[in-house]
Amino acid sequence: MFDPANGVCATDAYIRVAAGFDYATACPVRDARAGGGAEHMSTEVRLFRDDDPATGRERQEP
Numbered sequence: 001m002f003d004p005a006n007g008v009c010a011t012d013a014y015i016r017v018a019a020g021f022d023y024a025t026a027c028p029v030r031d032a033r034a035g036g037g038a039e040h041m042s043t044e045v046r047l048f049r050d051d052d053p054a055t056g057r058e059r060q061e062p
Contacts, residue, residue: 001014001019015045029041
């Protein structure tokens with residue numbers, strides 16, 4: 001995995017939010033913006049420890 005914004009290879013410190021062949025297929029947020037620039041976007045990430053890593057399943061909060 002590569003982080004083009006910072007020009008480095010991603011490490012285990014990164015949280016993968018999307019994967020794809022290029023930005024168009026992997027961008028986690030895609031939309032059109034209209035306005036005077038007063039808008040802002042915020043994000044929140046919650047991590048949960050997987051109690052059974054052998055399953056390979058990700059737990060998600062309902």
